[in-house]
Amino acid sequence: MCLACCEAIESGQAVINPCLCGAPETQAAMQRIEADISRRQLLGGAAAVMGLFAGFGLAPREVRAQSAGRPVVLTNLRFFDGVTLAMQSGRDIVIEGGRITGLPATGTGPSEAEVIDCGGRSVTPGLIDCHWHATLVGISQIAALTQDIGWVHLMAGREAGATLMRGFTTVRDTGGPVFGLKLAIDQGAVAGPRIFPSGAMLSQTSGHGDFRLLNALPRMPGNPADYTEKTGVAAIADGRDEVLRRTREQLMKGASQIKIMAGGGVASPYDPLDTAQYTLDEMRAAVEAAADWGTYVCAHVYTPTGIMRCVEAGVRSIEHGQLADTATIRAMAAAGVWWSIQPFLADEDANQYSDPRSQAKQQQVADGTVRAFQEGKAEGVNMAFGTDVLFNPRGAATQGRQLGKLTRFMPPLEALRMATGAAGELLAMSGERAPYQGQLGVIAEGAFADVLVWDGDPATDLAFIADPDTNLRLIMKDGRILKEQL
Structure with missing residues (x-):
């Protein structure tokens, strides 16, 4: 502090401000420091980052950038x-x-x-995958639940580069700790697609996002969070207040949309496929909190009961939904709800499960897939393509082949539109929460x-x-x- 300032304080003409964070002088100094850091990172630090990640195949593989000022x-x-x-x-x-x-x-x-x-x-x-799990696709389920989170993120970075090289330039990440990977991609430290992140998947106790072992029950107020919660894979929330809190946490982290678990799943061992998850009031809590931030909720769900509850609550995107009946599909169309649907056919490209319960649920979903595509198209539901390759390192490489399978249900260009222009419309529902402001999935001016x-x-x-x-x-x-x- 300067001598004049000290004398002014001692004489009572000025007071000590214990926090100078907002002072113009402090802000100007910080801007100079940040500019210098950015310049140093560009000239030197970036090279170190590239070298660090090159061994993992994460370094950007740019052939060349556009010449300055030249189209x-x-x-x-x-x-x-x-x-x-x-x-x-x-x-x-x-x-x-x-x-x-x-x-x-x-x-x-x-x-x-x-x-x-x-x-x-x-x-x-560029292709768009509207149901992707960037941090969970390239590792096994046991690894995701037990391995050091640093290793999980490095594997995610490697897979992000492979995703981009398959032509998928954008993904909507529908659950997982992806914020760091997105930041690294956006800053050019890692090669990968644009990411629309959901953050942690919101699940009720016993829901599709509750991966705790049975010996972890009962959960008491003073118990620490489960590993999947601590690492940002899922967030267990029961009741309106807790759903509001967990939704707002993901929005604070930068979620472009919120993902909830509204019904049973294939990968999770304790929730039967036919179960309805989250009450109408709990769903509405997530929808209201997301709407306050100008964005929407998407929901994992398969059955008519769960889908209809989602539609009533204001959920804007149904993830999966292969067991929907005709009345439910028509309700989705009437409400303008998007259907993010995948070619789940229990074939050689499907996610692999050793648990007989999961295998049975997977076959049940596959049995409804063909009719879901056909009726969804016939009823005019807004449909976008996704894969949901999960805990399946070898399956990640089938991303493009999954898109090709849609030609079983519709002409090729209609299928391609589901992974381009239509997918871009779905992403645009994030509004101001979209991390990239501009049209995606189209070849059009602007x-x-x-x-x-x-x-x-x-x-x-x-x-x-x-x-x-x-x-x-x-x-x-x-x-x-x-x-x-x-």
Whole structure:
């Protein structure tokens, strides 16, 4: 403190402020420090981070960034815009500043540009998986419940890079401690997709998110939180007050939407599939808290009873729902509720379970999958694609093949729209809580420049998406080229 300041305080002309955090001088000093730290990180610290993560395959794999002040033009292509159910041609795609800035007639774009010849190939928006678990997909269930959380996050970082290389440039994470991974991706320290995080999954006691062992019961007020709660995988909340608290905690952490468990599940051992979970009042508590923050609630649920309760409570997105009956599907359509649905077919790509109870529940869900897709489409429900690959390291690589399976239920471009334009509409329901402000899942002026170039014709089939190593020729996320094999 300066001498004049000390004299003023001693004479009574000024008082001591024990906290100078808000003082203009302090704020200016902090801005200078932060600017210097950012510069040092850019010049030196970032290189150290890249080296640290390179051994785990986490370092960004950017081929090249857009030249400063110079747009990129993709030409000689046919494209699916994510909305119109037809391939379009005769246009170029102009990209500048991480956005698509124009779709001019071929050869009429800006003259001073970097031109990329796509060789007549198919171009699509970056793919979106609306039901993904970035921290839980690449490890086993026992590992998720017992291993050091640092290891869990490193495995998640590795899988995030693989997810991006499959062409999935955005995911909606529907449960898990993903906030740190999202931050690392957004800052460029780790390669991965954009993440719309839910944070911890909210579950009642005995619900689908309650993974405690039976010997942990009864839970008393003074007991410490379970491991899955401490690490942010799930949050057990009973009663309106507790649901409000846990919902608000996830919003405080940066959740773009809230995930609740509204019915029994396959992976959890103690909750039968037919059970309804959370009372109407508890659900409404989560919906109200989310609405106060301008966002919405999505719900894991399979059965008509659970789905109808969700619709009545104001839940905006049903996750799974393969056991819905006709009346329930029509109620979803009438309420404008989204259906985030997965091709659960109990086939070779399904999540693997050793518990006979889980195996039986998995088959029950598979039996309802075909009818759910067919009736949902026929009744005009808003449907978006997701995979829900969970505790399945080998299954993660099937992400694109899962999308291809939708052609069993609808034409290829309709299926592709579920993973692009329609998925983007679902993400947009996060409003101001969306971590990325702009259109996703479309090739349109002003949209994020997340663009893929493929060998294959999506108007005919989507089988080629199952083999991105061979067929995915260019990956662009936010205007940056991460892979080019044209």
